[in-house]
Amino acid sequence: MTIPRSSPCPWRGLSDGQTLDHLGVEECWRLLGSQSFGRLSFSVDDRVQVALTPYVARTSRVFLRAAAFGSVARRVVTRPVTLQIDDLSGDHHATWSVTATGTAHHVDDAATLAALWTPVRPAPWGVGQESLWIELLPDEVHGQRIRD
Template identity: 30%
Template sequence: MPPNATGSGHKDPRISGLPHLGPRPATGQHGGVPEERPDEEVVPVQEYDAQPGRLVVLSEEECWELLRSRPVGRLAWSGADGVSVIPVNFAVADGAVLLRTTPYSLMARDCADREVAFEVDDIDEQRHGGWSVLVRGRCERERVASDGPRPWVTGPRVLGLRIAVGSVTGRRLLSSTAERA
């Protein structure tokens, strides 16, 4: 269950805002990228582990906070025309990602009642750091369109889509040019 939308993050001020380091798994099967192990506890990064260039795993709470911090993400799915990835504005409510589209769009046709991925990120090109949050879940048509999000594009976007979140994961790349304290 995601944290409250108005939550202030960590309760312990000593670790508020610190990146989190997950387990250091062996190289995975996906192009040499380590696979996440959701059954292992994510622990706060110790000061000696907060090295520039380190990739750290975000807690679920941090992932939800970061999702709410951006107005645009990327929706990905495999449909009739192959794999598609498009930028969309969105909202987060009740543990789901909410989208709006037209009933005749490719997104409406290919995504409804299917598994999709949704990604939001922020990249600092100058400092070589940033974060990424990935949501995986089932995209469903809303029987009654929710209030959010307000579409940026013109024209009626009357069809509400809801991604029922199955998993949310994230990673932060600590700036490689950050000054050490």
């Protein structure tokens, strides 16, 4: 959609002449694969929590690193979760955001774990041993891009 110069902008930060494009699923997965951390949203006791988390996207699946006894590992399994990533460049010429929503579970398949525990993996964050992998099986992936 193009915002005409004569109309007030309905979205803060979108200026005259910029467009908001919806991204296809393939482009969303390409962008998911281009980053290594995002914001994981999940519900605990009727409140939404957001945690920064390292991840890796592979073949329509997202794998998150989590502390074995941390809130993410304890609270997201079998619950709906959403991972959001974005690239908000300072000049606003290539701004995009992608979300992947689905159910999470601990990874216990030996072959999958062997493939994830390679030297090329997201670095752990936070205090403590980051020893768990959690898989997000998205049933919905979508994104948007703002461009001039």
